[in-house]
Amino acid sequence: MTVKDNNLESLLEWINNTQDVHLKPSSHSYISPKIEVKDYGDNGGRGINSIQKINRSETILRIPPSFLLNTNTVIAHISKHNDSITLTEPYYLSLYTPYNNPSDKITKFYSLLSLPELLELTSFQLLSLYITLEKKRQSNSFWKPFINMLPDISDFTLTPLVWQVCKVPNYEQLLKLLTKSTKDHADKVYQRFINDYDIIKQLVISKLGEDEVDEYIPIESVLWSWLCINSRCLYMTLPQSKTTADNFTLAPYVDFLNHSCEDQCSIKADGLGFQVITTSSYDIDQQLFLSYGPHANDFLLCEYGFILPKDNKWNDVNISHYLLPLFSSAQIEFLKENDYYDNYTLTSTGISFRTEVALAILQEPNPAESRKLSALINGISDGSVYKSHSDALLTEILEKIIHKCKNQTYLEYADDLDLPTRARKRTIGILYRNILDICKYVKENL
Numbered sequence: 001m002t003v004k005d006n007n008l009e010s011l012l013e014w015i016n017n018t019q020d021v022h023l024k025p026s027s028h029s030y031i032s033p034k035i036e037v038k039d040y041g042d043n044g045g046r047g048i049n050s051i052q053k054i055n056r057s058e059t060i061l062r063i064p065p066s067f068l069l070n071t072n073t074v075i076a077h078i079s080k081h082n083d084s085i086t087l088t089e090p091y092y093l094s095l096y097t098p099y100n101n102p103s104d105k106i107t108k109f110y111s112l113l114s115l116p117e118l119l120e121l122t123s124f125q126l127l128s129l130y131i132t133l134e135k136k137r138q139s140n141s142f143w144k145p146f147i148n149m150l151p152d153i154s155d156f157t158l159t160p161l162v163w164q165v166c167k168v169p170n171y172e173q174l175l176k177l178l179t180k181s182t183k184d185h186a187d188k189v190y191q192r193f194i195n196d197y198d199i200i201k202q203l204v205i206s207k208l209g210e211d212e213v214d215e216y217i218p219i220e221s222v223l224w225s226w227l228c229i230n231s232r233c234l235y236m237t238l239p240q241s242k243t244t245a246d247n248f249t250l251a252p253y254v255d256f257l258n259h260s261c262e263d264q265c266s267i268k269a270d271g272l273g274f275q276v277i278t279t280s281s282y283d284i285d286q287q288l289f290l291s292y293g294p295h296a297n298d299f300l301l302c303e304y305g306f307i308l309p310k311d312n313k314w315n316d317v318n319i320s321h322y323l324l325p326l327f328s329s330a331q332i333e334f335l336k337e338n339d340y341y342d343n344y345t346l347t348s349t350g351i352s353f354r355t356e357v358a359l360a361i362l363q364e365p366n367p368a369e370s371r372k373l374s375a376l377i378n379g380i381s382d383g384s385v386y387k388s389h390s391d392a393l394l395t396e397i398l399e400k401i402i403h404k405c406k407n408q409t410y411l412e413y414a415d416d417l418d419l420p421t422r423a424r425k426r427t428i429g430i431l432y433r434n435i436l437d438i439c440k441y442v443k444e445n446l
Ligand SMILES: C[S@@+](CC[C@H](N)C(=O)[O-])C[C@H]1O[C@@H](n2cnc3c(N)ncnc32)[C@H](O)[C@@H]1O
Pocket: 042, 043, 044, 045, 046, 047, 151, 155, 231, 232, 255, 256, 257, 258, 259, 260, 304, 305, 306, 307, 308
């Protein structure tokens, strides 16, 4: 179904017609007439669809720097409401920031912030704070057409972070049901969010006092902004970023591209802004995809709130927690020295070399002195001397995992009356099915 709503029309109007008069027309926004936004329903929500044939290497989108939401544009916009901030760098001064100084509470809050305080925040913290506040400002925000097209919190119903922060029905049971690697990942995402929220909160308290926190930055609103950023950010080098993780931007319209394991579009960020170029040709009425990266389903679920139920070639099974307790201290020392400590995985094509090395080391009481081991690690031997013991241990581990997963795949058919709980349990069931399929394959092919 073609998406036709007022919000989308406002977004297109904003991207196409709010041009910086100082820019050459060649630098203006461009949305190819060969694409449209289409609603794929349960199969990914909104995505980009071809309405004409598209060739390989065609530029289909170009969003100029002034319409990208990132640290640069946020600081440039906030500075318009703050007399104490004077920006001199060209990457701020070249941005189009139509001056609109509404006398609302948020303008007042911006006027209290200093440039060092803003630069102290990570991109994630700054953007989460800014989007939360700009959403509140509604028509007073330059970014309103973009913010109005961001997904609803209900679109993140499968994200474990939402279960935990919003304490959804059965959230404790759901978290316990997660596969180990998904739970480990979900815990890290939770820590990242809570840390970001605490820092934003401290800043608001330092300017406005504790009583204003719920008014300006209720945790549910920051959670929504944070998830929109996490699931829609695109890599782009920014001049003032402190870490690689800070190098990202949000790009309206580009962010309608759904994920597939196979790359079908590439992205380019330069002085012209953000561009999307096709890397394959498309017939009429085909969905255009971008690969978000080599992500397994547990990663996709925790970071983006979806999984690829079939054919995610990046799925793996981590067996580190079975192997790590078996190593002696000499073996651990060797593993650490040679960068082979932890992260032992199996995939749908077999066991990783790292896992093979770990299984071999378990058979060497003095690994540092073993020439057989050194030959395996240096690619001089294929390690067949270790194979029968490695296979026996691996079979034992695989049988334990297979048994556990078989006990959990019933979740795929969960029939809870509460529909979000049902969807969450079914997704967890698929994660167990993914693990089961890999383990069975590896066991059969030892
Ligand atoms: C960058 S946005 C893509 C546009 C999004 N579908 C929308 O409606 O705005 C990323 C989000 O799209 C959804 N998504 C992306 N690729 C998907 C896929 N292959 N299957 C299901 N959902 C997908 C997830 O909700 C993800 O968090």
